[in-house]
Amino acid sequence: MASAIGSPSPSPRARPRLWMVFAAVGVAGFMLTLAGLSFVRVYDNQLIRQTETELIAQGAVVAEVFHEQLRGDVDAEHYGRVRISRWPFPVPDDKRLRPILPSLKASDVPLPPDETPAQSPVPGEPRALVAGARLNPLLEQVRAATLAGIRVVDSEGVVVASSSPEVLGVSLADRAEVQRALRGEPTSVLRRRYAEPEDTPLASLSRDTGIRVSVALPVLHGERVWGAVVLARTPMTFAKAMYADRWNLTATGLVLLGAVALMSLAAGALVGRPVRALVKQTRAIAASAPSGFEPVARPVVAELAELSEALAGMATALRDRNQYIRSFAANVSHEFKTPLASIQGAVELLRDSADVMSPEQRARFLSNVDADARRLTRLVQRLLELARADSMTATPAQVELAPLLEGLATRARAEGVAHVQVAAVPAGLQLSLPAEVLDDVLWQLITNARQHGGESVRVDLAVETDGPGPVRVVVRDNGRGISEANRARIFDAFFTTARERGGTGLGLTISQSMLRAFGAALELLPAKETSPGAAFAVVAVPTQMIQRR
Structure with a gap:
């Protein structure tokens, strides 16, 4: 007889619970989703900062060239305006260094578009105009190579040099980044970009974005601001980067798809194989096969191991109970058969030979019938007591x-x-x-x-x-x-x-x-x-x- 139906094995192995398996799958899916979103955000930030860094590098060179063009023609100590803003980035011990660090994030709120206002040209500072005129060919060549819009403004915010000649003489003094640059502070902002007529979903991926990176760098001479360099360019986006690297990403995606398929098959094996083994065990129990009375060899999951042990214990208990019932029924049949046969024999003798029997013989036979009937009564009574004892709660x-x-x-x-x-x-x-x-x-x-x-x-x-x-x-x-x-x-x-x-x-x-x-x-x-x-x-x-x- 089994010690207990469904009792755990004497030395159970450490197995994961079923809720742990599903929790692990859920957490893994959540982490993968979170990691993907984080990657997209980080990648977008990286792409924007990469564009910002490139514009800062270009603007620093243009600002230095413009400074050199002006230095021989102006009174360096009095030209321009006084720098009133502190340098926004940490300055090293070497005072000759003045780093400009990228600071934009994809989560920054973009400013309105930098649409060129329809206004009459404003006369710029004459010496700045002369220096700007010498810069225009250079800026046009740089724009052709880098696709960045470059504008140089004087100390009043008027465009004196540009990679696009049509904006010469336009005042940019009302723009936040230009105002801060003219106070001596390098500034980077995100601006919304107006859709252009040639923008179509598949015509130009280079224009497939809704923002532009705008960088304004002051042209400094000591503590004087001689002007500013304003640069703008559409940054690379995640979608554009994926399109540019689509073949490599496709290959990587296929590899990841295969890995996910293998993981899914492995997860299915964790539950599916033991469940099939349990189904096989239940069929073996129904057929009274010996394999049904043994737990599944490798159930993997703790709940399935417990269920398999419970089924094996239940099958063993039912088998033992069935054997007990068969043996009990045979014993009951034997115990009842003897007195019933004795009663039946005595009744037949009395019925056939009662007339020729002496009173002593009839009394003896009746006494035997009475004794056997009493024995049957005691057996029935004891069987009822045994049934009550077996079902006692x-x-x-x-x-x-x-x-x-x-x-x-x-x-x-x-x-x-x-x-x-x-x-x-x-x-x-x-x-x-x-x-x-x-x-x-x-x-x-x-x-x-x-x-x-x-x-x-x-x-x-x-x-x-x-x-x-x-x-x-x-x-x-x-x-x-x-x-x-x-x-x-x-x-x-x-x-x-x-x-x-x-x-x-x-x-x-x-x-x-x-x-x-x-x-x-x-x-x-x-x-x-x-x-x-x-x-x-x-x-x-x-x-x-x-x-x-």
Whole structure:
């Protein structure tokens, strides 16, 4: 008989729980999604800063060239305006260094478009115009190579040089980045870009963006601002970068798709293979195949391992129960067959030969019928008691031992069953059993001693305790004892050596079933050479131990 249906294996391996598998898949998906979004944002930031860095480099060169063009024609100490803004970036110990660092992010709020206003040309500062005129060919060549719009303004914000001649003489003094640059502060901003007529979804990926990077760098001479260089360019976007590298990305995507497919197959194997093994196990159980009574070899997941062990335990329990029912049915059939055959034979004899029988013969046959009928009645009664014991539901209960044992001794003496002596019992000792159950079991053991030991049998009741462990209520008699051959069968249903005295062989079986319902047990103790007779023990848990648990 299995120890418990669905009990875990003695040394279970560490396996992930099913919720852990699904949680891991969910977390992995969340992390991949988050990583993808983060990558796109970081990549967009990188692309914008790359454009900003390129414009800063170009603007620094143009500002230095414009400064050199002006320096020989102006009063360097009084030309332009005084720088009033602090340098916004950390300045190294070497004062000759003046770094300009990229600062734009994709999350920055873009300013309105840098549309060239329709206005009449404004006369710029004459010396700046002369220097700008010398720069125009250079700026046009730079724009052809870098695609950046470059404008040089004087100290009042008027365009004096440009890569696009049509904006010469236009004032940019109202733009935030130009105003800050003319105060001596390098500035980078994002501006919205107006759609142009040639912009179509597939015509020009270079224009496929809604923003432009605008950089304004001051032209400085000491603490004087001689003008500013304004540069603008559409940055590379994530979509454009992907399109430019589409073939490599396609190959990488196929590799990743294969990796995800393999991961999906692996995840499916974690659950799918054990589930198929469980289905196979259930079919084996239905067919009573031996493989159905063994847990799945490699269930992987803890819940599936527990389910497989539960199925194997259930199958074993059902098999044992089925064998028990078959054996029990055979025993019942045998036990009923003998008295029924005797009754049937006696009735036939009485019916056929009653007229020629003497009164003594008829009385003897009727007595046999009566005895067999009484035996059948006792068997039916005991079977009903066994059925109730097997279906008994355990309810919390407790019984104090000392009064119960004294009551049994008094009852046995009053009914002349046996001479019962009770050893000292620890005061207040209680067992987790209903009083009527313990009373029935102990009375069964006392009557068994009387039945097998005769009228002069003596029964001793004692309580044995072993520290905090279970308590043993020992019932020992001084009768003939139990032979070695019978000890192995003493708890088998219908086994009895007192059949001629009305024994049914169900008393100990019923007692075992009643005790088992409450977590207790009935044991046959080893025989002692110095002490003849039989000894049984009811093993139960004391109430104090249950409370400590």
